[in-house]
Amino acid sequence: MSYAKELQVAELAVQRATLLTKRVFHEKAKGTTSKDDKSPVTIGDFGAQALIINAIRKNFPDDEIVGEEDADDLRQNEPLRSQIWELVQKTKLDDDAAEAVLGGPLKSVEDMLDAIDAGKSAGGAKGRIWALDPIDGTKGFLRGGQYAVCLALMVDGEVTVGVLGCPNLPVDDKAPLDSSIGADQNDEEGKGVLFSAVLGHGATSRPLSRAGLQPSQPISMKPLSDITQATFCESVEAGHSSHGDQAAIANKLGITKQSVRMDSQAKYASIARGAGDLYLRLPVSKTYQEKIWDHAAGVVIVGEAGGTVTDAFGKKLDFSIGRTLSANKGVVAAPKAIHAEVSKVVIEVLSSK
Ligand SMILES: Nc1ncnc2c1ncn2[C@@H]1O[C@H](COP(=O)(O)O)[C@@H](OP(=O)(O)O)[C@H]1O
Numbered sequence: 147m148s149y150a151k152e153l154q155v156a157e158l159a160v161q162r163a164t165l166l167t168k169r170v171f172h173e174k175a176k177g178t179t180s181k182d183d184k185s186p187v188t189i190g191d192f193g194a195q196a197l198i199i200n201a202i203r204k205n206f207p208d209d210e211i212v213g214e215e216d217a218d219d220l221r222q223n224e225p226l227r228s229q230i231w232e233l234v235q236k237t238k239l240d241d242d243a244a245e246a247v248l249g250g251p252l253k254s255v256e257d258m259l260d261a262i263d264a265g266k267s268a269g270g271a272k273g274r275i276w277a278l279d280p281i282d283g284t285k286g287f288l289r290g291g292q293y294a295v296c297l298a299l300m301v302d303g304e305v306t307v308g309v310l311g312c313p314n315l316p317v318d319d320k321a322p323l324d325s326s327i328g329a330d331q332n333d334e335e336g337k338g339v340l341f342s343a344v345l346g347h348g349a350t351s352r353p354l355s356r357a358g359l360q361p362s363q364p365i366s367m368k369p370l371s372d373i374t375q376a377t378f379c380e381s382v383e384a385g386h387s388s389h390g391d392q393a394a395i396a397n398k399l400g401i402t403k404q405s406v407r408m409d410s411q412a413k414y415a416s417i418a419r420g421a422g423d424l425y426l427r428l429p430v431s432k433t434y435q436e437k438i439w440d441h442a443a444g445v446v447i448v449g450e451a452g453g454t455v456t457d458a459f460g461k462k463l464d465f466s467i468g469r470t471l472s473a474n475k476g477v478v479a480a481p482k483a484i485h486a487e488v489s490k491v492v493i494e495v496l497s498s499k
Pocket residue numbers: 185214279281282283284285286381382383385386387408409410411430431434436437440
C-alpha cells in the first residue's frame with residue numbers, strides 16, 4: 147500500500163500546525179505552563195495538537211491517536227483555553243483546496259478540547275494508531291532554537307508513515323550543520339522544511355509553505371567512508387541524554403568534530419538528508435522511558451533515507467507496546483553501512499561504566 151491519502155493529510159496537517167506555532171513564537175505571551183513532570187507546555191503545543199487531531203478525525207474517524215498533550219488543565223483554565231481557541235480559529239492554509247482536504251474547522255471550544263483529548267489512546271500492537279508530538283523540543287521552541295511538529299502513523303505496531311515539520315531548519319538539504327543552526331530568528335527567509343517518508347517508498351524534503359504542498363525531492367543519508375569524519379548530533383538538554391557518554395563514544399570512534407547540539411527530531415531529519423551523520427541519545431536516567439511520539443516519525447524518515455535506528459543495545463525500537471518505548475533504552479541512528487560499528491562502541495562504552 148502506498149498510503150497516499152494518509153501522507154497527504156499528515157503533510158498538510160503538519161504544515162498548517164507550523165503556521166500556528168510560528169505565530170505563537172512571535173507573540174510575547176506564549177501561555178507557558180509547567181506539566182506534572184516540570185516540563186514546559188505552551189498554547190502552541192495545545193493548538194497544534196487540536197488542529198492536527200481534527201484533521202485526522204475528519205479523514206480517518208476509526209483511527210486511534212497517541213498525542214503528547216491532553217486538555218485536563220485547559221478544562222480548569224478559561225483564559226488559557228480562550229487564547230488557544232482564538233489561535234486555532236485563525237490558523238488556515240492560504241489554499242482552499244488544501245483546507246478542504248483537512249476536512250473543515252473545529253466547531254467550538256468544547257470540540258477543540260475533545261479533539262485534544264482524543265490523543266489519549268494507550269497505543270499498542272493492533273490496527274492504525276497515529277503518534278503525535280505537536281511541538282517536539284518545546285524548550286528549543288521557547289529559546290528560538292530547533293523544534294519540530296511530528297506526526298506518524300503506525301500500522302500493527304510498525305511505523306509506516308512519518309512527517310516532520312521543522313520551521314527553523316534551512317531549506318537547503320546540504321546547508322552545513324552547527325549548533326547555532328536556525329538561531330537567527332530575524333531572518334526567516336530560506337527556512338522551514340517538511341520531511342516525509344512512507345515505509346518502503348523513500349523519504350523526501352520540501353520547503354514549508356503557507357498554502358498547499360510545495361514540490362518535494364528525495365533525500366538520503368550521506369555515504370560515509372571514514373567514520374572519523376562523522377558529524378554527530380545530540381540534544382541541547384543534558385537532562386535528556388548523556389553528553390558525557392556521547393563524547394566518550396565519539397572519542398572512541400575517532401571523531402574529532404564537535405557535536406552538533408539541537409533540540410527535537412530535527413536531529414533525525416538532519417542526518418536523513420545528509421547534513422549530519424549520526425544521532426546519539428544515551429540515557430541519563432535508569433527509569434525514564436522514551437515516548438513513542440518523540441521518535442516515530444524520525445525513525446521511518448531515517449530508515450527510508452538509508453539509515454538504521456536502534457536503541458543503545460542494538461535492539462530495534464518497539465513501538466507496539468504502548469505510549470512509551472518501554473522495551474528500549476536510548477537511541478543510536480546511523481547510516482546502514484556503519485551502524486554495527488557505532489553500536490559496538492556504544493555497548494563497549496556503556497558496559498565499561
Ligand atoms: N529525562 C529525559 N530523557 C530523555 N528524554 C526526555 C527526558 N525528559 C524529557 N524528554 C523528552 O525529550 C524531548 C525533547 O528531545 P530533545 O532533547 O531531543 O529536544 C521532549 O519532548 P517535548 O519537547 O515534546 O516535550 C521530552 O519528551
